[in-house]
Amino acid sequence: MGDNVDRVLEQWLAERPDLDASPMGVIGRVQRASRRLERGLSENFALHGLQLWEFDILGTLRRSGPPYRLTAGALSASAMVTSGAITNRIDRLVAKGLVTRETDPANRRSVAITLTESGWQVIEDVLAHHVAEEERLLAALSADERRQLAALLRTLLVGLGDVPSAPVPETAQESR
Amino acid sequence: MGDNVDRVLEQWLAERPDLDASPMGVIGRVQRASRRLERGLSENFALHGLQLWEFDILGTLRRSGPPYRLTAGALSASAMVTSGAITNRIDRLVAKGLVTRETDPANRRSVAITLTESGWQVIEDVLAHHVAEEERLLAALSADERRQLAALLRTLLVGLGDVPSAPVPETAQESR
DNA sequence: CTTAAAGTCTTCAATGTTGAACATTTCAAT
DNA sequence: ATTGAAATGTTCAACATTGAAGACTTTAAG
Structure with missing residues (x-):
């Protein structure tokens, strides 16, 4: 085939x-x-009246755990878009009342984005549907194949440097 | 890891x-x-002074074989962008002299996009570099892992309907 | 033939992203 | 304390894509 x-x-x-x-x-x-x-x-x-990027941001806040709050920079890195794009997205989420934006008192350069009660509701409402849809899209693969695919992609991603923070790959002949 | x-x-x-x-x-x-x-x-x-989408279109024409000519619709489908986007891209490639645009005499709704000598040169010049770069990006995977990954993704893509033409190959075994 | 429907491409407004410049704020080294 | 550099977001112009509407051509049906 x-x-x-x-x-x-x-x-x-x-x-x-x-x-x-x-x-x-x-x-x-x-x-x-x-x-x-x-x-x-x-x-x-x-x-569900939602955009992919909206789910992405709300989900990122939701899964970060209490107090469901992240900096704009963290959201920018997570979504792999520029800070300018995040500013724009947050503007719209604030306008819809799904998140709040406050300057962090501890570091006033930083902006804290927090999930609102309404934002929580939205993400809780669609999360199960979303996972079910992902399941459906992967229907062609068996459980075992999915595991293999995920493992191979993880190897690829690690090789591409898509790892959580700690940029210290000095173990070998890395020369920056 | x-x-x-x-x-x-x-x-x-x-x-x-x-x-x-x-x-x-x-x-x-x-x-x-x-x-x-x-x-x-x-x-x-x-x-190499090239955009990803430029390589994409020139490469699509190049690999289609003589006479290195495809319709706008075919390019649109191949690149998975709308016809409007293709019109825009072709405009710019024509302006750079890398392709020509002519209405197909056999079907005057259709537009034939042909690689020019200059376009041919561009694609030939970067092709090897491009493949080498792809090779480099996949360095984390062994030859065998690449084969497995490609096979799993093929299964996924077929399941998603990403197959060449023939939308309803129900009872017939496709011969092509 | 004539007419309606479908196919192919172009146009254009709406929209969203990038990249660069800018404004603040913090940090580090005097 | 002071100064310079780094960190963090916001603003904005340039640009590319989408989706819908439009222009023209072909096909199918009567």
Whole structure:
């Protein structure tokens, strides 16, 4: 059973047989899968009147535990968007009453974003639906395959430096 | 060793132990990996004065084989962006002299986009560098792990419907 | 033929992101 | 204390994408 990326690899093989295009078999699929999954998730959120990024931020606050509060910088890093984008998103969440924005008294450069009661409700209401939709999108994979896929992607991500804080990979011949 | 998604899953487990958040372990990683990879590729293309989407379109034309010509619709589907976005992109590639745009005489609704000599040069110049960069980004994975990862993602993508054309191959065995 | 429907692309307003500049605030080294 | 650098957010212009509407062409049906 071939997918679109198989077709791409066939084409490269025909046109440039000297080239080992196999890395595209991994990277191309990661990108296409990401886009497909994102589309599926977005459609599901739309049914609940929510945007993907809204769920992302509310969920990040929710899972951070009491007091359900993070800095703008932490949200920016978690969502992998620039600080300017986070400012914009928070503006809109504040306008909808889902979070509050206050300057941190301990560090007045920093801004503390806190989930409101209303924001809590929203995330609690959609969380189960969201996970069910993710489940549905992964239906083609068995439980074991999902574990394998997650493990391989973890290895890849660690190699790409997608690790929690502590940027100290000086164990080897790293030269910055 | 844990990545950022491991942290996310730990948080959900602590806050919502009733919830099976494991699907996030797959989907979250696909999305983060996609973003990281895209960033890496973009930085590399920038060194060659190229944008990721430019390479994408030129590469799609190049690998399609002689006469290196596709319709706008085909490019739109391949890049997974709307037709409006493709019109815009082609405008800019035409302005740079990398492709030509002509209405197809056989079907005058359609527009034929053809790689120019200059466009050919650009893609040939960066192709090897691009694959080398992809290789580098995948360095954390062994050859065998890459094969496994590609296979699992293929299964996922087929399940998501990311297959070449033929929308209803019900009873017939596709021959192509 | 004529007409309606579908296909293909372009246009454009709305929207959201980036990247850079800027304003504060904190920290570190005198 | 003072000064310079780093940290943290906000602002804003440039730019790209989407989604819907429109223009034109082809196909299908009567």
